[in-house]
Amino acid sequence: EAGVAQSPRYKIIEKRQSVAFWCNPISGHATLYWYQQILGQGPKLLIQFQNNGVVDDSQLPKDRFSAERLKGVDSTLKIQPAKLEDSAVYLCASSLDFRRGVNYEQYFGPGTRLTVT
Amino acid sequence: QKEVEQNSGPLSVPEGAIASLNCTYSDRGSQSFFWYRQYSGKSPELIMSIYSNGDKEDGRFTAQLNKASQYVSLLIRDSQPSDSATYLCAVTPFGGGYNKLIFGAGTRLAVHP
Numbered sequence: 001e002a003g004v005a006q007s008p009r010y011k012i013i014e015k016r017q018s019v020a021f022w023c024n025p026i027s028g029h030a031t032l033y034w035y036q037q038i039l040g041q042g043p044k045l046l047i048q049f050q051n052n053g054v055v056d057d058s059q060l061p062k063d064r065f066s067a068e069r070l071k072g073v074d075s076t077l078k079i080q081p082a083k084l085e086d087s088a089v090y091l092c093a094s095s096l097d098f099r100r101g102v103n104y105e106q107y108f109g110p111g112t113r114l115t116v117t
Numbered sequence: 118q119k120e121v122e123q124n125s126g127p128l129s130v131p132e133g134a135i136a137s138l139n140c141t142y143s144d145r146g147s148q149s150f151f152w153y154r155q156y157s158g159k160s161p162e163l164i165m166s167i168y169s170n171g172d173k174e175d176g177r178f179t180a181q182l183n184k185a186s187q188y189v190s191l192l193i194r195d196s197q198p199s200d201s202a203t204y205l206c207a208v209t210p211f212g213g214g215y216n217k218l219i220f221g222a223g224t225r226l227a228v229h230p
Contacts, residue, residue: 031216042121042205042220043161056217091160098216105151106218108160 002027004109006092012115018080021112024073025094031055033106034067034077035091043091049075050098082116089113120144121208123221130228136193138204138224143187146211150182150189153205155223161205165191196228 005024013019025032031050035043046065048056051072060067064083069075079086089111095104122141130136138152149168153161167173167180167189179192189208193200203223210219 033218040222042207042222043218044220045217048217089160095216104216105163105166106216107163108153111160 004092004094004107006090006109006112008112009110010113010115012117013082015084015116016081018078019082019114020076020078021090021092021114023075023077023092023109025075025092026107029094029096029107030072031095031098031104032069032075033093033095034075035093035108037089037091037111039088046077048098055098079114082114084116087114087116120210120219121206121221123204123206123224125222126225127227128224130196130226132196132198132228132230134196134228136196136200136226136228138191138193138206138226140189140191140206140221141187142189142206142208142219144208144210144219145184145187147184147187147208148211149209150180151207151218152178152180152191153207153220155203155205157202193226196226198228198230201226201228 033048034046037043046060047067049069067077091111092109093106095106152165155161165180167182173180177194181190203225205223206221207218
């Protein structure tokens with residue numbers, strides 16, 4: 001079974017530029033997550049999709065970050081304009097589903113390492 | 118108070134010893150608990166999940182959960198140099214969203230020959 005795919009693996013941009021990351025979840029997984037992991041910290045959830053709908057985007061900086069999952073499969077996360085503090089690894093994860101009271105394990109992709117100079 | 122706390126380490130243990138990693142969490146209503154292993158430069162890999170009080174064993178790994186003390190731990194028996202990594206504790210809080218994970222900052226484990 002193929003895992004979560006992400007691209008690109010690395011990206012270097014200057015501040016105020018824009019950047020986009022792509023994620024393809026495990027086949028059949030309805031729920032997709034984007035996390036931000038700053039060096040030395042644990043991953044922090046940015047946004048969670050169920051199929052093509054947003055479940056939780058409470059920690060997404062909406063003035064500069066946007067994400068979509070138009071057909072309920074692939075997803076794109078965009079940053080515009082980037083700031084120095086956006087330098088981090090952006091991780092995509094997926095789970096079979098989500099439902100209160102039911103435990104679904106999340107599996108992570110390889111991540112995209114973003115450096116903003 | 119951080120929602121999920123872990124000692125950053127490094128925790129250094131000799132090969133063959135038992136490594137004990139600890140995690141405390143602040144939300145008493147937390148539902149599910151996970152341990153992820155993250156090698157340097159790699160993404161987190163799920164190694165254990167535990168949902169009820171007590172112990173859960175899987176090979177050399179044992180997860181322990183005590184909800185009354187808001188404490189979860191991971192024991193690694195017969196530690197190997199290949200176990201050297203950062204171990205992330207993650208918790209699903211009650212009322213914090215569906216299947217949402219809150220991560221600790223991780224404990225770095227170093228197993229020396």
